[in-house]
Amino acid sequence: MKQAHLIDISAVFFRYYFAPGPSIVTDDGWEVYPLLASLRWLVQPRFIQSDVTVAAFDESLGTCFRHELDPHYKANRAMPNEDILYQLSLLKSFCEHLGFVVLAGTEFEADDYLATSVALLPEHEVTLHSRDKDLRQLLTTNVIMQDNATEAIWDVERLKQEVGLAPNQIVDFLSLVGDASDFIEGVSGIGVKTATSLLQTYGDYQGIYRVIDSNASLSVRGAERIAQSLIDQKDRVLLNRQLIELRKDIPISLTALPFDQDGYFFVYALVEQLGLMRPFNKQLEILAGLHQ
Structure with a gap:
């Protein structure tokens, strides 16, 4: 079967944002370690070479349709600051040039985009990269979840047993x-x-x-x-x-530009501009061998 990797990329980013880690500041004064760590995690051959790789972003805090149903929904979440928005905007650009399908919007959450993607990929072996318990509702014989921190796998049988x-x-x-x-x-x-x-x-x-x-x-x-x-x-x-309950009816396209030489040069140039050449050198070598 064809392979699809569906990534809750905001969750990946915030895992590094809130975890202890070194401080890396650009010449313009932006902290970019969470961005760097997220990119290191993303640059994997299984993602670059997959038939479909989706990177879903959460951009609906305060504007999602669920807030209209319940004004208290996610009231415990702080709005993202400029530092977060800056890094996520760069992360989105990186994902697009790595050949991923980038999904985001103000009405729906990342999990809704992932659920809709699953519905559009019935003939693929799908791996959901997240640790969100909500997404367990999407497990089927051809859909599994992999914890993006521990790499632990959840499938229908494990859900039933545990x-x-x-x-x-x-x-x-x-x-x-x-x-x-x-x-x-x-x-x-x-x-x-x-x-x-x-x-x-x-x-x-x-x-x-x-x-x-x-x-x-x-x-x-x-x-x-x-x-x-x-x-x-x-x-x-x-x-x-x-x-x-996750939405599975969002009008989206799962077509992305392939990761090619132009994509590689964009990533290279942006990494160089951010001053991340040395800590990202291994990933650039991987990408150099993967671009078409």
């Missing part, structure tokens, strides 16, 4: 327990074990509510209390599902 759920249950699971990283509040009194047990028994949130509506008892400890919480907070559950 989490006890199928990919199509992830949206309901997170809707019940919430997601603190996105400032999504769960149903009070329902934790990981209870939510997992309910979904294993009843399949999905609709199955759970069918039992409650029939006045039958849920097969979990504290059934009466949990049922009342689910009744009282049904609107929260339904809203959470809209916040957590």
Whole structure:
């Protein structure tokens, strides 16, 4: 099968931005170590030579359609400063000239672009490069996830064995327990074990509510209390599902320019302009052997 690598590039960048690392400042006074570290990670033959490589950026903080659904969505995230915006704009240019499909916008998040890309690649073996639990809803027989920090692999079988759920249950699971990283509040009194047990028994949130509506008892400890919480907070559950379920219908193209000699010279020139020739020398050697 053809190969596709779909990268949550903003997550890669912020991993280095918030981690301890050396300070590298350009002649213009910009800190660029997170940019350098991200580029080092990106310059891999499997990405450059893949049939499709997508780099999805998050540019919708405060403007995503989910903020219209819930003004508190991601309220715990600070807006990017000039230093971050500068480096991400350069990272986008690098990705375009490396032959990647670059996806970003103010209405949708990186995960939505990744989900739409998966939907457009049914005949590819797809690797999602992220550690975002939301993306586990996209796992299939031809879609796996690889943690961009640990390189650990998640597939359908591992999700079933270690989490006890199928990919199509992830949206309901997170809707019940919430997601603190996105400032999504769960149903009070329902934790990981209870939510997992309910979904294993009843399949999905609709199955759970069918039992409650029939006045039958849920097969979990504290059934009466949990049922009342689910009744009282049904609107929260339904809203959470809209916040957590990824969009797969964004009008995008997965066509990119190939990484060729012009792309190589652009990368070389920009690296030289930033004063990063020495720390990026190994990657330039790799790229010199890969460009068409």
